[in-house]
Amino acid sequence: MCKVEVWIIDHGSVNSEHHITFRKATIDDHQMLESWLQKPHVLENVPDESWGWETELLREPEWREMLIAELHGKPMGFLQIIDPALEETRYWGDVSKNLRAIDIWIGEEALVGKGYGTQMMKKAFDRCFSAPDVTAIIIDPLASNERGIRFYQRLGFEFLRTEWFDGYECAVHKLTRQRWELLHNRKQTRH
Numbered sequence: 144m145c146k147v148e149v150w151i152i153d154h155g156s157v158n159s160e161h162h163i164t165f166r167k168a169t170i171d172d173h174q175m176l177e178s179w180l181q182k183p184h185v186l187e188n189v190p191d192e193s194w195g196w197e198t199e200l201l202r203e204p205e206w207r208e209m210l211i212a213e214l215h216g217k218p219m220g221f222l223q224i225i226d227p228a229l230e231e232t233r234y235w236g237d238v239s240k241n242l243r244a245i246d247i248w249i250g251e252e253a254l255v256g257k258g259y260g261t262q263m264m265k266k267a268f269d270r271c272f273s274a275p276d277v278t279a280i281i282i283d284p285l286a287s288n289e290r291g292i293r294f295y296q297r298l299g300f301e302f303l304r305t306e307w308f309d310g311y312e313c314a315v316h317k318l319t320r321q322r323w324e325l326l327h328n329r330k331q332t333r334h
């Protein structure tokens with residue numbers, strides 16, 4: 144039997160931060176994640192095919208969190224947070240300690256451009272900077288992903304350099320803790 148998914152979309156803007164929750168991604172999410180990666184709006188901007196879901200969703204290395212974002216309890220996006228200095232393949236090369244790197248996409252194209260990505264990132268910032276030693280978050284959108292870059296810059300990321308990763312030209316950006324505290328009104332008490 145063919146399963147038909149129906150999304151009821153609120154065409155207004157999202158003004159509450161309570162719609163989105165994160166949960167750990169599990170092996171049961173494998174097919175959904177694969178199907179999201181095949182969607183044109185994701186594929187165009189996240190072309191790397193080496194996610195190895197069958198293996199990776201069964202592992203929980205200390206340097207990584209793979210999260211499913213849910214909107215009212217229904218999966219709609221993916222978020223990965225890594226410690227790039229500890230990541231095993233050394234994707235980020237010779238990178239400093241005390242950073243986090245984020246990957247994000249909204250799998251359901253009907254939900255793109257409605258503010259949910261912004262909410263996901265703000266929650267991700269809180270999660271990353273809740274570790275007191277984390278000094279900054281880095282990201283590597285494709286240099287061609289102009290909308291993605293605009294999205295990140297609106298959140299406070301600053302362009303650092305262009306760099307080639309796995310054959311793709313990327314625009315590396317950084318959000319420092321200081322800038323996050325300032326822009327997102329998140330001044331933390333230091334001990």
Ligand SMILES: CC(C)(COP(=O)(O)OP(=O)(O)OC[C@H]1O[C@@H](n2cnc3c(N)ncnc32)[C@H](O)[C@@H]1OP(=O)(O)O)[C@@H](O)C(=O)NCCC(=O)NCCS
Pocket residue numbers: 184185188189247248249250254255256257258259260261262283284285288290291292293294295
């Ligand atoms: C990037 C992404 C997570 C942003 O989430 P979002 O919920 O769409 O973004 P928001 O609604 O919070 O903010 C809107 C902004 O997102 C950016 N954006 C990026 N891709 C977009 C798309 N396909 N459609 C609409 N907005 C997009 C734009 O800057 C947009 O603002 P603009 O309309 O003024 O250009 C989401 O669009 C997405 O998953 N895109 C495809 C995958 C991707 O590019 N991932 C990032 C790889 S580094």
